[in-house]
Amino acid sequence: MYKVYLVGYMGSGKSAIGRRLSFALKLPYYDMDKEIEKQMNMSISEIFATYGEEYFRDLETKFLKEFRDEQCIISTGGGVAMREENRRIMKRTGLVFHLCASFPFIWVRIAKDKRRPIVQRSTKEELESLYYYRRKYYFQAAHINIKTDGMTLRQVTETLAFHYKRLKSE
Numbered sequence: 001m002y003k004v005y006l007v008g009y010m011g012s013g014k015s016a017i018g019r020r021l022s023f024a025l026k027l028p029y030y031d032m033d034k035e036i037e038k039q040m041n042m043s044i045s046e047i048f049a050t051y052g053e054e055y056f057r058d059l060e061t062k063f064l065k066e067f068r069d070e071q072c073i074i075s076t077g078g079g080v081a082m083r084e085e086n087r088r089i090m091k092r093t094g095l096v097f098h099l100c101a102s103f104p105f106i107w108v109r110i111a112k113d114k115r116r117p118i119v120q121r122s123t124k125e126e127l128e129s130l131y132y133y134r135r136k137y138y139f140q141a142a143h144i145n146i147k148t149d150g151m152t153l154r155q156v157t158e159t160l161a162f163h164y165k166r167l168k169s170e
Contacts, residue, residue: 002070002093002094002095003072003073003090003094003095004025004072004094004164005076005090005096005097005141006021007090007099007142008078009131010118010119012100012101012106012148015031016153017156017160018031018073018075020153021073021164024157025164027071027073029073029074029075030072030073030075032075032076032077035063035067036059036060036077040059048117057079057080057082057083060083060086061086064080064090076090082137086141090141091141095144095164096142097160100146100147100148101147103127103128103131103132105148
């Protein structure tokens, strides 16, 4: 089986689910943003401030093209699915799960999150608009969409593990 990619809006649970799914499937876990931060020796905020968003998006594409661990779980950045090239790479090299959470559910999670600079500098309305703009790209990227509202981390992890194992056995 290929890589497992988790896509979705910020606060949809990609990192938390990725770590749990890694444990459940006994596969290594990588957070794309953290890997890029290590590579650049800078935070995502610093990369954006120094080089701009387009440069960061190029780093995401480079990561997808060059990352060699064939069997692993990767939680992607919230904007990675916006590029058609990235969607193609993920679909070709792995199984893509879209963690679908409604904006009200996400807002509860991100509203007071000091680690997300975009949340600190944007209004709720701007973040909701960005959510709806990006949502179509998550659906285009995904092999499987999982509606997570009202589900526990355990339930989401078990659902993803079930789909992974089912597809692996086919």
